Amino acid sequence: MDTRITLSKRFHYAVIALMLFGAAVIAYGFIAHPERAWANLLLNNYYFLSLAIGASFFLALQHISQSGWSSMFKRVPEAMMAYIPYAGIIMLLLYFGMHSLYHWTHEDAIAHDELIQHKSPYLNIPFFFIRLVLFFIAWTVMTRLLRKASLDEDKNGGMLYFEKSELLSKIHIFLLAVTFSFATFDWIMSIDVHWFSTIFSLKNFVAAFYHGTAVMVLIVIILHQKGYYPSLNKSHLLDFSRYMFMLCIVWGYFTFAQFMLIWYANIPEETAYFYERWHSGFKVIFYVNFAINWFLPFTLMLSQVTNKNIHVVKALAIVLIAGQYIDLYEQIFPTILHAPVFGLMEIGFFAGFAGLFVFIFGKALASANLVPKNHPYLEESLHHHLH
Amino acid sequence: MNKTRIVGVFDEENSLMAAVNEVKKEGIEINEIYTPYPMHEVIEAMGKKTRFTTAAFLYGFFGASGVLAFLYYTSVIDWPINYGGKPTNAFPSFIVVTIILTILTVTIASLFTFSARAAIFPGKVYDQPDERSTDDKFVIVFDKPGVEGNVEKLNAILKEKGALEVYEKELNLKK
Numbered sequence A: 001m002d003t004r005i006t007l008s009k010r011f012h013y014a015v016i017a018l019m020l021f022g023a024a025v026i027a028y029g030f031i032a033h034p035e036r037a038w039a040n041l042l043l044n045n046y047y048f049l050s051l052a053i054g055a056s057f058f059l060a061l062q063h064i065s066q067s068g069w070s071s072m073f074k075r076v077p078e079a080m081m082a083y084i085p086y087a088g089i090i091m092l093l094l095y096f097g098m099h100s101l102y103h104w105t106h107e108d109a110i111a112h113d114e115l116i117q118h119k120s121p122y123l124n125i126p127f128f129f130i131r132l133v134l135f136f137i138a139w140t141v142m143t144r145l146l147r148k149a150s151l152d153e154d155k156n157g158g159m160l161y162f163e164k165s166e167l168l169s170k171i172h173i174f175l176l177a178v179t180f181s182f183a184t185f186d187w188i189m190s191i192d193v194h195w196f197s198t199i200f201s202l203k204n205f206v207a208a209f210y211h212g213t214a215v216m217v218l219i220v221i222i223l224h225q226k227g228y229y230p231s232l233n234k235s236h237l238l239d240f241s242r243y244m245f246m247l248c249i250v251w252g253y254f255t256f257a258q259f260m261l262i263w264y265a266n267i268p269e270e271t272a273y274f275y276e277r278w279h280s281g282f283k284v285i286f287y288v289n290f291a292i293n294w295f296l297p298f299t300l301m302l303s304q305v306t307n308k309n310i311h312v313v314k315a316l317a318i319v320l321i322a323g324q325y326i327d328l329y330e331q332i333f334p335t336i337l338h339a340p341v342f343g344l345m346e347i348g349f350f351a352g353f354a355g356l357f358v359f360i361f362g363k364a365l366a367s368a369n370l371v372p373k374n375h376p377y378l379e380e381s382l383h384h385h386l387h
Numbered sequence B: 001m002n003k004t005r006i007v008g009v010f011d012e013e014n015s016l017m018a019a020v021n022e023v024k025k026e027g028i029e030i031n032e033i034y035t036p037y038p039m040h041e042v043i044e045a046m047g048k049k050t051r052f053t054t055a056a057f058l059y060g061f062f063g064a065s066g067v068l069a070f071l072y073y074t075s076v077i078d079w080p081i082n083y084g085g086k087p088t089n090a091f092p093s094f095i096v097v098t099i100i101l102t103i104l105t106v107t108i109a110s111l112f113t114f115s116a117r118a119a120i121f122p123g124k125v126y127d128q129p130d131e132r133s134t135d136d137k138f139v140i141v142f143d144k145p146g147v148e149g150n151v152e153k154l155n156a157i158l159k160e161k162g163a164l165e166v167y168e169k170e171l172n173l174k175k
Helices: A007-033 A034-064 A075-081 A084-096 A106-114 A114-119 A125-156 A162-185 A202-223 A233-265 A270-276 A283-300 A308-339 A344-366 A379-384 B012-026 B040-045 B052-076 B089-118 B149-161
Strands: B001-010 B032-034 B138-143 B165-172
Touching: A007 A034, A007 A344, A034 A075, A034 A084, A034 A125, A034 A162, A034 A202, A034 A308, A075 A125, A075 A202, A075 A344, A084 A125, A106 A283, A106 B032, A114 A233, A125 A162, A162 A202, A202 A233, A202 A308, A233 A270, A233 A283, A233 A308, A233 B089, A270 A283, A270 A308, A283 A308, B001 B012, B001 B149, B012 B040, B012 B138, B012 B149, B052 B089
Parallel strands: none
Antiparallel strands: B001 B138, B001 B165, B032 B138
């Protein structure tokens, strides 16, 4: 079981091509349409950060619940987490785009808007970046420690690292609950500075967990089809599908709860958010969001037959990649750009970031054994069988 | 039907399944198996297929449509009232009620389906093969007339696979 993944030449060419294409479009974007470019930068960086965060939460959950079935796949979420420090560096670039993205940084808005004045002790540029740095330090440190415990387990074996991982995961989950909430408030909710929603962070956290899991499942399936993970069986697939099914319901619940309460109360301060998202051509996205992220997975995953079909699960995971993009597009674009735009720039930005993410992920995955060696539940995972 | 039965009591899932597989290999027909929790393996081993999930899905589907139709009828067709300027067909606010009532419909309808299929109703006197079958024991029941000639062998298999007890008893079961 001493297998390491080898990154083929084709993989390298593809990833570099994606990144070059992305870099070209990003350079063009910042020259031609800086505002749109900043919105894209925030969206895409947050997108891949959320996948990494979701994967880290999945991993932590496996440690805390002492799950046996998933232990042979744990290197995949571990490798996905490797993107977090890079996301931090790119997030720091927002310093130059604050004016384009956040209305609360405008001098005249601070001078005349009482609400922004009221929020300014929290929402000001120095504190914004202090928080940003703290969040990324916390996440980077915790994910590095989790990864290190896992690699040490390969080397030394024993129960020590199993227990250590569980403790670290508990700390990680606690930190994540606090930091990721504020992170979503800062980066995304503050785009609509007059608006607030208390369920916002939960909704975005679940979205990160949901789509992070979907991408992880997709990667596992692709690796399986490439010949790695030969012991992936229907029981693993069923468990993965159940995760996605459960998260699709929770996602639908939170997203709908946020919308329904605002719709029902009908208070102008709150409905302004959905007013922007229902007019000027964004209404389609509102419905497509629910259709792709809730209705489709919910109806598709009801039956065990589809849950155990590797092609259906793979196709669904691919659709959910678009799902998270649409969800974030609906949250970020309307207030900044006021009209739905989608073109070469959006595709280029996504391609560039996807290339970067896959590159970092691939390097991290190749740097350790694909199947952990001394995990106490490894045998259970290899012969996982559901009743 | 009132017959003499052979009852085997097991402590563990694994020993029960070992006995079931062995007995099946010998071609002995199993009448009934009682387990403390649902086991798909047992259903498969007895050559049965549950259609319960399909039934539950249909209850859910018709429950949800029925509730939505009811809400639409009451608040749009029969008695339209203007609540705070909202459209009478206030679809988003129907959803919560629909979810709750769908769950209720599925639960109650499934309960009745199960009771009907298992022929259980309040006040029914049920012949328990073994009192511990409602606790933590796995109980397997055979018809004695059905295994005529194989009784010795059956007893030996059950004992060998780790049955706590094997005994004969007059039982009035469904078949």
